[in-house]
Amino acid sequence: MTNDAYEVIVIGGGAAGLSGALMLARSRRSVLVIDAGQPRNAPADGVHGLLGREGMSPLELVDRGREEVRGYGGEVVRGEVVRASRDGDEFAVELAGGGYLRAKRLLVTAGLVDELPDVPGLRERWGRDVVHCPYCHGWEVRDQPIGVLGSGPMSVHQALLFRQLSDDVMFFAHRHPELSDEQAEQLAARGITVVTGEVERLEIADDRIAGVRLKDGPVIPRRAIAVATRMVARAGFLAGLGLKPVEHPTGTGEHIPADPTGRTEVPGVWVAGNVTDLSAQVGAAAAQGAMAGAQINLDLVTEETRRAVEDRH
Known part of the structure; x- marks a missing residue:
């Protein structure tokens, strides 16, 4: 990590998180992806139903995604987030083993746990x-x-x-x-x-x-x-923000609700992938991450424009 403050921190480095980070990095945002290294699809031999990448190893897909994000200046690190909280107008992210990072926005793509x-x-x-x-x-x-x-x-x-x-x-x-x-x-x-x-x-x-x-x-x-497993969002670290998983309408597990762009009820926090959509496959998760990344960039642009207008007057 090159610093302790970013415009956006992405928590979770799978298809959703890396796609969101890619959109943000290409928009010249300072973005950090924190990945715990526990992908849900790790045991699978290949990713299926993903056009152009049919049968590719899940780990190879993630490795390629990391390099693409880094190619645009984004950062990807291994780590586990244990708590996220408010810090004035920003967010404080606490890592396992100590250490804090700050961000203006959060994109949570930590996935889910299958309870067998x-x-x-x-x-x-x-x-x-x-x-x-x-x-x-x-x-x-x-x-x-x-x-x-x-x-x-x-x-x-x-x-x-x-x-x-x-x-x-x-x-x-x-x-x-x-x-x-x-x-x-x-x-x-x-x-x-x-x-x-x-x-x-x-x-x-x-x-x-x-x-x-x-x-x-x-x-x-x-x-x-x-x-049919019971699917539970990996989101315990969001409790400090008052954001907790709730029962999914299908009764198949717990998720973090969000609007179609990934915006949660907590201002500044977006979600994408299985943490919010329990049934999302890799392609859908990636699309949700890209949408959330674009919406976060728009939200930052809107805030920056408002401040620029205020400064002008």
């Missing part, structure tokens, strides 16, 4: 053959025996989406609330078998999923498991 059900095997295989998004991972598990774990309000919806990719899909009710008549009819109509009973664990063999063991039943062979 407490089923042994899920975490170990997460991002490989335990997946959540049919658009991110569905092609890679096509035509395989897929199990969908009943783990949240979107689980039935998830099963219907994965049925598009395989003729052999089973819905493991596990601890899912009792299916409505409509849901049961939908699953039956699409040929999705409903397996009752609680799941005890995943069986692993030869470094991949071999099946699903029921607590009071047999092992049912499966090659991939889809699970």
